[in-house]
Amino acid sequence: MSINKEEITDYFKRLQDDICGQLEEADGEGRFRQDEWERPEGGGGRTRVIEGTHLEKGGVNFSAVHGPMPERIVQALRVEAGDFYATGVSIVLHPRNPLVPIIHMNVRYFEMSGGLWWFGGGIDLTPHYVDRKEARFFHRQLRTVCERHHPDYYPVFKKWADDYFYLKHRKETRGIGGIFFDRLSDQEGFAKEQRFAFVRDVGELFCPVYLPLLEENKERPFTQTQQEWQYLRRGRYVEFNLVWDKGTKFGLDTEGRTESILMSLPPQARWKYDFHPEPDSAEAETLAWLKKGIEWER
Amino acid sequence: MSINKEEITDYFKRLQDDICGQLEEADGEGRFRQDEWERPEGGGGRTRVIEGTHLEKGGVNFSAVHGPMPERIVQALRVEAGDFYATGVSIVLHPRNPLVPIIHMNVRYFEMSGGLWWFGGGIDLTPHYVDRKEARFFHRQLRTVCERHHPDYYPVFKKWADDYFYLKHRKETRGIGGIFFDRLSDQEGFAKEQRFAFVRDVGELFCPVYLPLLEENKERPFTQTQQEWQYLRRGRYVEFNLVWDKGTKFGLDTEGRTESILMSLPPQARWKYDFHPEPDSAEAETLAWLKKGIEWER
Numbered sequence A, B: 001m002s003i004n005k006e007e008i009t010d011y012f013k014r015l016q017d018d019i020c021g022q023l024e025e026a027d028g029e030g031r032f033r034q035d036e037w038e039r040p041e042g043g044g045g046r047t048r049v050i051e052g053t054h055l056e057k058g059g060v061n062f063s064a065v066h067g068p069m070p071e072r073i074v075q076a077l078r079v080e081a082g083d084f085y086a087t088g089v090s091i092v093l094h095p096r097n098p099l100v101p102i103i104h105m106n107v108r109y110f111e112m113s114g115g116l117w118w119f120g121g122g123i124d125l126t127p128h129y130v131d132r133k134e135a136r137f138f139h140r141q142l143r144t145v146c147e148r149h150h151p152d153y154y155p156v157f158k159k160w161a162d163d164y165f166y167l168k169h170r171k172e173t174r175g176i177g178g179i180f181f182d183r184l185s186d187q188e189g190f191a192k193e194q195r196f197a198f199v200r201d202v203g204e205l206f207c208p209v210y211l212p213l214l215e216e217n218k219e220r221p222f223t224q225t226q227q228e229w230q231y232l233r234r235g236r237y238v239e240f241n242l243v244w245d246k247g248t249k250f251g252l253d254t255e256g257r258t259e260s261i262l263m264s265l266p267p268q269a270r271w272k273y274d275f276h277p278e279p280d281s282a283e284a285e286t287l288a289w290l291k292k293g294i295e296w297e298r
Helices: A005-027 A071-077 A132-147 A153-164 A192-217 A224-244 A246-253 A258-264 A282-289 B005-027 B071-077 B132-147 B153-164 B192-217 B224-244 B246-253 B258-264 B282-289
Strands: A032-038 A043-050 A055-068 A083-095 A102-112 A117-126 A177-184 A268-270 B032-038 B043-050 B055-068 B083-095 B102-112 B117-126 B177-184 B268-270
Touching (some): A005 A032, A005 A043, A005 A055, A005 A083, A005 A102, A005 A192, A032 A258, A043 A258, A055 A258, A071 A246, A083 A192, A083 A258, A102 A192, A102 A224, A117 A153, A132 A177, A132 A192, A153 A177, A177 A192, A224 B224, A246 A258, B005 B032, B005 B043, B005 B055, B005 B083, B005 B102, B055 B258, B083 B192, B102 B192, B117 B153, B117 B192, B132 B153, B132 B192, B177 B192, B224 B246, B224 B268, B246 B258
Antiparallel strands (some): A032 A043, A043 A055, A055 A083, A083 A102, A102 A117, A117 A177, A268 B268, B032 B043, B043 B055, B055 B083, B083 B102, B102 B117
């Protein structure tokens, strides 16, 4: 008997609990505050936000919403009209220390009344300063988890992330990418349980892949220049989320809960007209890494 | 003989010069830096940015671009394919003092090879703190200029601004509005020269309507709380420009010069999860004013 939406939903709730617990421990003093919210048309969520010592601002959202599919979404997703059910966990963390990367993770499940279903999700890392060794560590772990499920997963989903987390107007990737996937259903004979097993592995990779980067760097001293650069890079993060991110656009367009959607925005950001870092500086080196198609795991 | 695009373009250049000169004088020490840029497909512009004493970050852009109309724009504007010509001046000023409002002004002219032409533009004010008297002063001046040209202009363009400068996802107007208009052509027997005369009056209203607000408030002392609030309101400005503003979207979508388009973003901005000002505070009072349909000039 196939896995059902209740089991997936329960799993996502437990995942949120588990990640929040581990993040609180890693932060030290910070604690998540929770807002439970309801969607008038059906379902709701638990938004959890931390403003901690090392995690300057972070959100870990769970939601499970359902009801008749709004007409705009029917068109956008190119599905038949009917009732939908969507659940997932979504995370964005903005660390205080510029030597710790910003991270984003999302796992989600969607189904329609006619029997259509799919999983989606991804993890991507946005270092303020690209560290080649950390990037390799990050991508190797993603590759390892992907290869446990299918040899094509890592190369395909890695490229998908490169293409998705891209600021077209800057010709820059958001960071060093990661993996991104959507509409994973029963194509090529995959069972639902197999897809779900992969998504669970992605969700459970979040802490092992991020906490070491936080631990190793959170206490490192940093300069005013590095802090300024962090704020400028956060400006780019804002640009991506508000201009290009389909999830954000979708949420705002369809009157989702604004504060939950925009918890991904940084505590502060800067914009400086036509800023170019000094040639050969660490900032210039990072910019040079923000390209598609880099084989980080090599 | 009807006014031609060269005359309009020259006028916009002079308007940019005039406004930049007056703004430098008002700022004191700040000077505009100019970047001239060319568009590979035809035309270009002069982007001018100031980082001054009272104008923390401001941009006054002139551009005049032409060439074959990109397919996406043909569809978006619902016009026939052909060659286009577009010129205009666009301004956004972010003052340092939170008691001085943010202002935006735009005047523009567009024509197509088949003979189609129109003017567009607007002015809107975004006070960090709404001052009822200043709002009245601002709207009365707009009304006076509008009434010089047509009795319907002020009510129609004021409503248009309320609807345009609106953050749907926040259910907030961007500020106290102003006027917004687009596709002003030869409807209802208007001559091109009449439309142009109106647009000139709007452009020339910019300094008289803004400089007094800058002068009266730029030296006023302000608190840390007011500064924080300014940064949060700048966050809202970013949200409007990146999520809703059609000009920005269009520019980024069609590979305009990113730094010129995004000169409208503030020097810095903040986001605080689910922030609500204290009841009965000046901040709460300002929020309560951010509604459509207020008759500010009364």
